Amino acid sequence: MRVVVIGGGVIGAASAWRLALRGIDVILLEQFGTGHTRGASHGSSRIFRHAYDNDVYTELAVHAGRLWDELDAASGAEPVLTRTGAVDHGPSAVIAARAASLARVGRPFDIVAPAAAERRWPGMRFDTSVLHNPDAGRLHADRAVASLLARAQENGADVLHDNPVHDIKLLSDGVEVVTRSGAHRADAVVSAAGAWTPELASGLPDIALPELRTTQEQPAHFAPIDESLTWPSFVHHPGGALNEADHAGGIYGLSSEHGIKVGEHATGPEVIPSSRSFVADPAGEERLRAYASRWLPGVDSGSAASVTCLYTCSPDHNFVVDRRGRVTIAAGFSGHGFKFAPAVGEYVTDLVTGVSTVPVGGLSTLFGLGGRVR
Ligand SMILES: Cc1cc2nc3c(=O)[nH]c(=O)nc-3n(C[C@H](O)[C@H](O)[C@H](O)COP(=O)(O)OP(=O)(O)OC[C@H]3O[C@@H](n4cnc5c(N)ncnc54)[C@H](O)[C@@H]3O)c2cc1C
The missing domain is CATH 3.50.50.60 (FAD/NAD(P)-binding domain)
Structure with a gap:
């Protein structure tokens, strides 16, 4: 064939x-x-995590993890998947739904209180309990x-x-x-x-x-203030103390060779892929700086360097x-x-x-x- x-x-x-x-x-x-x-x-980074609120995605991520490991074993070169762990924080119902799916699918997780989470990951601030998924991490894209x-x-x-x-x-x-x-x-x-x-x-x-709606998205890399800090991949779900008016789709982030990447999920302008500007919107970059200044004490919030990339979203x-x-x-x-x-x-x-x-x-x-x- x-x-x-x-x-x-x-x-x-x-x-x-x-x-x-x-x-x-x-x-x-x-x-x-x-x-x-x-x-x-x-780019250099994408989040790898299992914590979805739908078991189909959770199970598919587990299977994908096996296949990323198979790819890395076959290549014998520097691995593309690094298991740094990942955390979800935000409204308790959102966290509970993801924990329940991990439990049903049989993946390890722990729930960490905010103060303990800040001791464990001092580069980040938390105001709610944190779902920690230890076998998640990041991919080198x-x-x-x-x-x-x-x-x-x-x-x-x-x-x-x-x-x-x-x-x-x-x-x-x-x-x-x-x-x-x-x-x-x-x-x-x-x-x-x-x-x-x-x-x-x-x-x-x-x-x-x-x-299928195509948007130009623009995460930014921030310089860590202390190279010795460890960073899980993270998703900060909207609602609660994360102002939904500013960050409707929530915030994600992870460490990478270019710094700590932080992005808003699915907020960019609709574009035509062959004629887009590749220019990041200054207002979006400013929102990420404001987020970093409030929630990420481990980065220099003035150091944002934006990159652009396409989302193609189904309804x-x-x-x-x-x-x-x-x-x-x-x-x-x-x-x-x-x-x-x-x-x-x-x-x-x-x-x-x-x-x-x-x-x-x-x-x-x-x-x-x-x-x-x-
Ligand atoms: C900023 C950003 C952050 C993201 N973060 C994450 C994350 O942390 N974790 C995660 O799981 N996912 C993440 N994603 C999503 C993930 O990166 C995408 O879902 C994935 O890369 C989509 O891959 P694709 O192959 O469908 O599309 P593409 O990478 O766009 O590939 C499509 C390819 O088709 C080629 N092509 C199109 N038309 C033709 C043609 N006529 N002839 C020949 N070639 C053609 C294009 O040139 C292109 O190379 C992120 C995406 C973005 C933009």
């Missing part, structure tokens, strides 16, 4: 790896160069994408950068994927095109995508991963897809081959095209 994967972000790269491991002849086509910064998967592509190639995949796909033609006996330099015939195609998915998939019959923020005939779509990762990438890649492979291996139930209901809000 021959499959063309469109998109060399983390989802396309992971899909190529898992497809190639299953013995499939894979070609991955990416429109930009290696390590480009125009999509959603670049650029190294992860590079390692996934390298492992895909080791298993026989062809990876072609600077190859924009202009058209997908459905034939009676296969598909033809058309690029500037020629056409690739295959048995099936996987579209993992991030923010470009609607323009790529718009002409395809039977693919009724939910509305319910659930992923869109489904197959119609010879076309599989993997899109709408809604600002939280990186951690799951190898498990999504395996699910994509299950959909393409019709052989189910991902040990998580409920994926077709949560991610399927049928019955979605449009």
